Amino acid sequence: MTDTITISVDAMGGDNAPRAVIHGASLALREHQNTRFIFHGRQEQITPLLDEFPELKAASTVRHSEVVIAMDEKPSQALRKGKGTSSMWMTIQAVKDKEADVAISGGNTGALMAMSTFCLRPMAGISRPGIAAIWPTLRSNIIVLDVGATIGADAQQLVDYAILGSALARCLFDDDAPTVGLLNVGTEEVKGLDYIREAGKILTDASGHGFTYHGFVEGDDIGKGTVDVVVTEGFVGNIALKTAEGTARQVGTYLRNALNSNLMSKIGAVFAISALKALRRRMDPRTVNGGVFMGLNGIVIKSHGGTDEIGYKSALNLSYEMARSKLIDKIGETMTRFPIKAALPVIEDEPEAKPA
Amino acid sequence: MTDTITISVDAMGGDNAPRAVIHGASLALREHQNTRFIFHGRQEQITPLLDEFPELKAASTVRHSEVVIAMDEKPSQALRKGKGTSSMWMTIQAVKDKEADVAISGGNTGALMAMSTFCLRPMAGISRPGIAAIWPTLRSNIIVLDVGATIGADAQQLVDYAILGSALARCLFDDDAPTVGLLNVGTEEVKGLDYIREAGKILTDASGHGFTYHGFVEGDDIGKGTVDVVVTEGFVGNIALKTAEGTARQVGTYLRNALNSNLMSKIGAVFAISALKALRRRMDPRTVNGGVFMGLNGIVIKSHGGTDEIGYKSALNLSYEMARSKLIDKIGETMTRFPIKAALPVIEDEPEAKPA
Numbered sequence: 212m213t214d215t216i217t218i219s220v221d222a223m224g225g226d227n228a229p230r231a232v233i234h235g236a237s238l239a240l241r242e243h244q245n246t247r248f249i250f251h252g253r254q255e256q257i258t259p260l261l262d263e264f265p266e267l268k269a270a271s272t273v274r275h276s277e278v279v280i281a282m283d284e285k286p287s288q289a290l291r292k293g294k295g296t297s298s299m300w301m302t303i304q305a306v307k308d309k310e311a312d313v314a315i316s317g318g319n320t321g322a323l324m325a326m327s328t329f330c331l332r333p334m335a336g337i338s339r340p341g342i343a344a345i346w347p348t349l350r351s352n353i354i355v356l357d358v359g360a361t362i363g364a365d366a367q368q369l370v371d372y373a374i375l376g377s378a379l380a381r382c383l384f385d386d387d388a389p390t391v392g393l394l395n396v397g398t399e400e401v402k403g404l405d406y407i408r409e410a411g412k413i414l415t416d417a418s419g420h421g422f423t424y425h426g427f428v429e430g431d432d433i434g435k436g437t438v439d440v441v442v443t444e445g446f447v448g449n450i451a452l453k454t455a456e457g458t459a460r461q462v463g464t465y466l467r468n469a470l471n472s473n474l475m476s477k478i479g480a481v482f483a484i485s486a487l488k489a490l491r492r493r494m495d496p497r498t499v500n501g502g503v504f505m506g507l508n509g510i511v512i513k514s515h516g517g518t519d520e521i522g523y524k525s526a527l528n529l530s531y532e533m534a535r536s537k538l539i540d541k542i543g544e545t546m547t548r549f550p551i552k553a554a555l556p557v558i559e560d561e562p563e564a565k566p567a
Numbered sequence: 568m569t570d571t572i573t574i575s576v577d578a579m580g581g582d583n584a585p586r587a588v589i590h591g592a593s594l595a596l597r598e599h600q601n602t603r604f605i606f607h608g609r610q611e612q613i614t615p616l617l618d619e620f621p622e623l624k625a626a627s628t629v630r631h632s633e634v635v636i637a638m639d640e641k642p643s644q645a646l647r648k649g650k651g652t653s654s655m656w657m658t659i660q661a662v663k664d665k666e667a668d669v670a671i672s673g674g675n676t677g678a679l680m681a682m683s684t685f686c687l688r689p690m691a692g693i694s695r696p697g698i699a700a701i702w703p704t705l706r707s708n709i710i711v712l713d714v715g716a717t718i719g720a721d722a723q724q725l726v727d728y729a730i731l732g733s734a735l736a737r738c739l740f741d742d743d744a745p746t747v748g749l750l751n752v753g754t755e756e757v758k759g760l761d762y763i764r765e766a767g768k769i770l771t772d773a774s775g776h777g778f779t780y781h782g783f784v785e786g787d788d789i790g791k792g793t794v795d796v797v798v799t800e801g802f803v804g805n806i807a808l809k810t811a812e813g814t815a816r817q818v819g820t821y822l823r824n825a826l827n828s829n830l831m832s833k834i835g836a837v838f839a840i841s842a843l844k845a846l847r848r849r850m851d852p853r854t855v856n857g858g859v860f861m862g863l864n865g866i867v868i869k870s871h872g873g874t875d876e877i878g879y880k881s882a883l884n885l886s887y888e889m890a891r892s893k894l895i896d897k898i899g900e901t902m903t904r905f906p907i908k909a910a911l912p913v914i915e916d917e918p919e920a921k922p923a
Contacts (some may be wrong), residue, residue, distance in 0.1 A: 348817065349817050349820055359752055362752065362760060363760070394806060396715055396718070396801075396802055396805045396806065404718055404719070404802065429806075429809050430805065430806045430807070430808065430809025430810035430811075430812070430813060431809040431810065431812050431813030431816070432813070433810055433813055433814075434810070434813030434814050434816060434817035435813060435816075435817075443806075445752075446752055446760065446803065447802065447803055447806050449752045449786065450750060450752065450785075450786045450799075450803050450806065450807050451786070451806050451807065451810040452786065453785050453786025453787040454786035454787065454789055454790070454807045454810050454811050454814075455786075455810050455811065455813075455814040456786070456787050457786060457787030457788065457789055457790030457791060457811075458789075458790050458810075458811040458814040458815055458818075459814055459818055460787070460790060460791075461704065461705050461790035461791075462814075462815055462818040462819070462850065463818070464705055465846055465849055465850065466822060466846060469839075469842040469843065469845060469846040469849075470839060470842060472842045472845065473841065473842060475838050475839065475840075475841065475842070476838065476839040476841070476842035476843075478835075478838045478839075479834075479835040479836060479837070479838030479839025479840075479842070479843075480835060480839060481835070482831050482832065482834045482835030482838060483825075483826060483831065483832040483834075483835025483836060483839070484831075484835075485829065485831065485832070486825040486826060486828045486829060486831070486832035486835070487825065487832075487835075489825060489828070490821055490822060490825040493821055493825075494818065494821065
């Protein structure tokens with residue numbers, strides 16, 4: 212693989228921008244030397260930083276933008292203010308204009324989703340976009356979506372998420388028939404909400420066409436890695452993701468406190484230092500960073516806003532991988548395999564901003 | 568406090584019943600000698616077990632019941648089969664008849680909720696019952712409800728959960744104005760679903776009457792212990808609870824694997840043994856066992872079905888505490904302080920079984 216991958220980067224997105232973004236890109240470039248970057252944002256801030264990383268500078272273009280979307284702006288506000296001009300919009304526009312293979316921003320999630328939807332528009336046959344999280348489990352990484360692009364869902368949207376998630380799993384895990392589960396409160400057929408049951412019926416019929424439908428899964432199946440793709444409505448997915456993050460931090464704190472609790476435990480920690488360091492790396496949220504916006508005519512990756520250069524490197528590596536494995540083509544392929552979708556007329560939805 | 572507390576126990580509920588139930592009761596009796604037990608179930612199985620625990624036997628009565636509700640029975644089925652005759656029903660009936668102060672079962676959650684609602688009926692002013700979980704956090708234990716009694720909620724139900732949760736917090740934490748948060752996907756006022764925003768407005772107006780309204784909280788605020796009471800709809804609450812359980816198990820497994828990964832880490836674990844044991848106790852799900860059914864004319868506690876005698880002891884201790892602190896009175900009191908509720912006419916809802 213020697214094709215060049217071009218990543219369009221919102222240099223102004225996130226709490227530690229643009230320094231963490233540029234530094235992260237220099238680290239990502241070392242891992243994939245066939246990467247080119249287009250940085251969008253305030254030239255006077257970006258250029259001096261690029262001077263610190265000459266190799267990166269040689270692989271980069273800077274596009275000046277004065278307008279920066281704030282982290283607390285409402286999506287509708289952000290669209291009014293930043294459409295066409297903001298670093299965030301320009302980052303996405305470069306994908307639309309085929310100048311870049313993938314876009315990435317650590318900025319305001321709601322604004323990024325609204326702009327991405329408005330600029331790239333939903334794929335034919337997909338009614339609304341979803342955000343997919345890569346979730347580390349006891350078995351391997353899995354995919355959970357939607358983790359908050361849209362609040363509320365119907366059966367058809369869950370089915371769309373299953374298609375999108377399967378395509379992503381095919382890209383990431385090199386598995387041609389990933390398993391898909393619907394998140395529910397019980398594994399018996401009788402339980403749960405009507406729209407989830409309805410989606411379960413559609414997926415049962417379609418199982419075998421690009422994915423294997425496993426059935427309902429519960430909250431604790433996520434951490435077990437029971438399936439490759441967990442499909443859920445965005446509100447529930449967001450709560451699950453943040454609850455898991457909170458629990459992981461909580462247990463991590465318990466462990467630190469325990470190892471600091473007495474002299475013997477401190478000595479023990481010294482002996483176990485390499486194992487504990489490996490554990491820390493494993494639980495480091497920076498190593499798995501990046502939500503994938505799914506279902507649009509282009510790939511957009513959302514990095515955590517509060518992360519540092521290590522986190523940006525991970526999100527940039529994910530962006531690279533999404534472009535390299537041709538996620539958009541894989542989604543199209545999965546869709547043509549899917550009986551209902553294959554028969555669907557091409558529908559172009561009006562772009563919708565998140566409710567403000 | 569020397570008043571006797573009488574606990575009505577479904578001896579047949581759960582995977583390890585009746586042995587784990589009886590054994591657990593003998594452990595609980597040691598901690599609270601003023602407890603009396605009424606065991607419901609198959610006499611021929613219960614009596615020989617009680618013979619093993621003479622002290623418990625002296626504090627117990629056995630009520631024979633032939634009918635046992637299976638773990639996989641649908642609530643509607645269970646009600647038809649077990650109303651009036653099953654060990655589960657009789658356990659609840661003893662509370663209704665004022666023979667016992669509190670009921671406990673490790674059986675089928677849906678069936679237990681349906682029977683409890685049917686037998687005890689919702690309290691005046693509360694439309695539907697909720698299940699409250701006691702959730703360990705970095706700060707202290709907190710309360711999360713509803714974790715799955717009802718799927719779907721409206722603003723009024725969330726407000727009811729806030730009242731019920733506050734009353735429970737007043738019982739458990741001895742805090743006269745516990746803080747209450749509404750689980751949402753963002754902390755800004757603009758985000759989330761309409762019914763949650765609507766509940767937020769009602770709680771803002773009522774704040775200070777038996778609780779302090781904190782505002783919206785996100786999934787990771789649960790583990791931080793940001794508020795004393797987290798209020799959410801039952802589907803979301805159940806997913807959050809199980810996702811957290813799954814994550815805690817996952818991190819625990821990572822830690823075990825890390826400490827077993829090489830000789831030095833194994834030596835370290837030996838040094839840190841007492842700290843690691845304390846950590847294990849802290850993360851032991853058996854030490855915090857028991858969902859509290861809230862909003863009925865009587866207290867019912869649901870134990871995990873798969874637990875052992877240690878888990879039953881915890882759930883029985885929780886039952887004891889709920890009876891001792893007079894939870895039902897505290898709920899009534901909290902309700903009379905609440906402006907809207909105090910003005911409400913007494914409404915008696917038709918009892919509803921969970922949708923089958």
